[in-house]
Amino acid sequence: MITLHHVSQSRSMRVLWLLYELGVEFRVVEQAFDRSLRAPEFLSLSPAGRVPALEIDGERMFESGAMIEYLCERFPEAGLGSAPGDMDRMGWLVWLHFAETISQHVAALTQQHIVLYEDAMRSPIVMRLEAARIAKCYAAIEARLSTPVENRDYLLTGGFSACDIAVGQAVYMARHFVSLEGCPETEKWYDRITGRPGFVASLPGPESVKVFQKPFYPPWPG
Known part of the structure; x- marks a missing residue:
């Protein structure tokens, strides 16, 4: 089990x-x-x-x-992985672990907006820097999805994979702090993968304790 x-x-x-x-x-x-x-x-x-x-x-x-x-x-x-020697192996590893690059910036913003409970503890500079870093991550995804090759509906040429799961979930969290506005291909990709039954099933249930109590946390002060 x-x-x-x-x-x-x-x-x-x-x-x-x-x-x-x-x-x-x-x-x-x-x-x-x-x-x-x-x-x-x-x-x-x-x-x-x-x-x-x-x-x-x-x-x-x-x-x-x-x-x-x-x-x-x-x-x-x-068919969600990529074995050594596969055509997509290098890209699979890169994009799988790129999810953690996004997530570390999300974690910093989660601490600033949610974990720290008094305004005096928060840093507007940290918030702005981390939000800007997430925007750069979005730009990297947008560039990848804008590449003019066949089947660029997903991060890898071979189709939907664990990379889309890992990066998609990181973007799900990041969107609580930075919108996808200005990244049209990323928005379409995000809508595509979050429409899957597996994503919907992974969302918090009615009894789940949520980390995010609001759909969006604007930059502070603001």
Whole structure:
């Protein structure tokens, strides 16, 4: 059995989406976005006290990028990975891990807007810098999707893959701080991939504790 320890609207969402796309049996343990992630029992699963944590065949994993690589290798019949020697292998690795570039800027803005609870703790400079860095990430995606080659509906020429899941989920979080305005190809790609049943199933349920309480957090002060 595969068990995913999950917090809604966090990096674990990309692994949850992937599991739905793989069509494998798994269970989800929802964790709170609070100090319970520092409890000894959770630290035994994820030593940095972060989600996701994955239990599989008696082993434990605690990095989302590694989980995606492993799950794609374990279930190659789903066609979401790229094996060594495949045409898209280099691009698959690059775009899979580019999701973390976006996510680190999202994490900084999440801290500034949500985790810090007093205005005196927040930095307008940090907020503006991180928002500008997300905009640069959008520009990189836009350039990729604007490349005039066949089947550029997705990040890889070969079609929908785990790269679209990882980067798409990072953009899902980033859009709480920076809109996709001015990136038409990225908007079309985002609409395309988030219409998939796997993405819809990975969204927070009515009882889920959400990280983001608002659909958009404008730059501060503003």
